[in-house]
Amino acid sequence: MSKFDPYEHLNISPNPDGTLTRLTNVPVVPTTLDEDSGVVAVSKDLPLNPEKKTWVRLFRPTKLPSNDNEVARIPIILYFHGGGWFRFQASDPVVHERGTHFASQTPAICVSVNFRLAPEARLPAQYEDAVEALLWIKKQALDPNGEKWLRDYGDFSRTYLYGCSNGANITFNLGLRSLDMDLEPLKIGGLVINQPMFSGIQRTKSELRFAADQLLPLPVLDLMWELALPKGADRNHRYCNPMVDGHHLKLLPRLYRCLVIGYGARFDDVGFHGIDLVDPRRSAVVMNMVKEFIWSAPAK
Numbered sequence: 458m459s460k461f462d463p464y465e466h467l468n469i470s471p472n473p474d475g476t477l478t479r480l481t482n483v484p485v486v487p488t489t490l491d492e493d494s495g496v497v498a499v500s501k502d503l504p505l506n507p508e509k510k511t512w513v514r515l516f517r518p519t520k521l522p523s524n525d526n527e528v529a530r531i532p533i534i535l536y537f538h539g540g541g542w543f544r545f546q547a548s549d550p551v552v553h554e555r556g557t558h559f560a561s562q563t564p565a566i567c568v569s570v571n572f573r574l575a576p577e578a579r580l581p582a583q584y585e586d587a588v589e590a591l592l593w594i595k596k597q598a599l600d601p602n603g604e605k606w607l608r609d610y611g612d613f614s615r616t617y618l619y620g621c622s623n624g625a626n627i628t629f630n631l632g633l634r635s636l637d638m639d640l641e642p643l644k645i646g647g648l649v650i651n652q653p654m655f656s657g658i659q660r661t662k663s664e665l666r667f668a669a670d671q672l673l674p675l676p677v678l679d680l681m682w683e684l685a686l687p688k689g690a691d692r693n694h695r696y697c698n699p700m701v702d703g704h705h706l707k708l709l710p711r712l713y714r715c716l717v718i719g720y721g722a723r724f725d726d727v728g729f730h731g732i733d734l735v736d737p738r739r740s741a742v743v744m745n746m747v748k749e750f751i752w753s754a755p756a757k
């Protein structure tokens with residue numbers, strides 16, 4: 458029997474300089490501003506930090522909700538995609554589709570962040586990109602010439618942080634970091650933590666149960682952390698294991714409202730990590746949960 462190769466499973470190849478060659482050719486989805494093209498949400502790309510080559514993709518519903526004779530302001534969702542830290546970008550089909558759904562179905566202005574990937578940029582680089590994205594939204598609120606979609610249609614007092622998988626890890630850490638940030642006039646209404654990516658040295662029951670999972674076997678999960686964590690760190694680093702001692706634990710009682718989603722609590726036995734990305738029925742369930750969480754928030 459041949460030895461299992463997690464690099465081969467992920468279709469990536471390590472390079473001597475510590476970078477990765479990603480062997481999967483993923484098509485790029487272009488943005489569109491044409492409201493008459495039949496799309497349910499229009500989109501555009503804007504730079505975040507050109508030096509770091511980070512940017513955001515904005516989504517706005519084509520059909521804007523109205524209140525009497527005026528356009529109603531809608532929540533803002535700051536979104537961080539999944540991909541195990543090392544793959545996907547905001548222009549990939551699955552990430553673009555998620556932003557489209559948030560904009561059209563919530564409805565909301567969605568700011569999808571194209572953050573740096575590991576191992577070329579290791580943690581905490583992704584957290585730093587997330588902070589820059591949050592402050593970028595604040596800047597638009599304060600600037601009379603700021604981004605029009607946010608200023609004309611977004612409700613800065615209802616800004617939500619949303620992440621899937623490693624993006625949920627980013628969301629959690631950004632939520633903690635933001636507690637001591639001056640964000641006025643922006644207000645965070647809550648965090649949506651969808652199937653968060655955490656781990657630790659000591660194996661959990663679920664990790665052992667699904668050690669040979671066809672989609673995400675344990676050696677693959679370990680490799681993802683090996684690529685993402687700071688050099689020399691193990692899985693008991695607080696970026697990976699939020700239960701280890703540290704200042705962050707003192708911040709937890711102050712954390713915002715959280716919606717934590719795990720497929721096991723909602724779906725049947727055929728569920729798996731990220732199933733809501735590929736199964737329309739389960740995607741609708743998750744979307745309804747998110748809408749209820751956002752729109753049931755108490756008025757500020």
